[in-house]
Amino acid sequence: MSTKPRFSSTFIFEVGNLTDEFHHIDSEIAQRAREIPGFLGLDHAPVEEA
Numbered sequence: 001m002s003t004k005p006r007f008s009s010t011f012i013f014e015v016g017n018l019t020d021e022f023h024h025i026d027s028e029i030a031q032r033a034r035e036i037p038g039f040l041g042l043d044h045a046p047v048e049e050a
Contacts, residue, residue: 009033 011029013022030042 004038007036 033039033042
């Protein structure tokens with residue numbers, strides 16, 4: 001059994017007006033996740049604007 005820590009993160013957003021700021025923050029979260037050693041992947045669900 002591995003003694004390495006395992007992490008999973010879920011971000012759920014209430015969809016409203018998807019501003020440039022939202023897209024910037026979303027991209028920043030994804031980039032930081034990719035930099036975590038052992039990163040396995042990223043999944044986005046389809047988003048429809050309200």
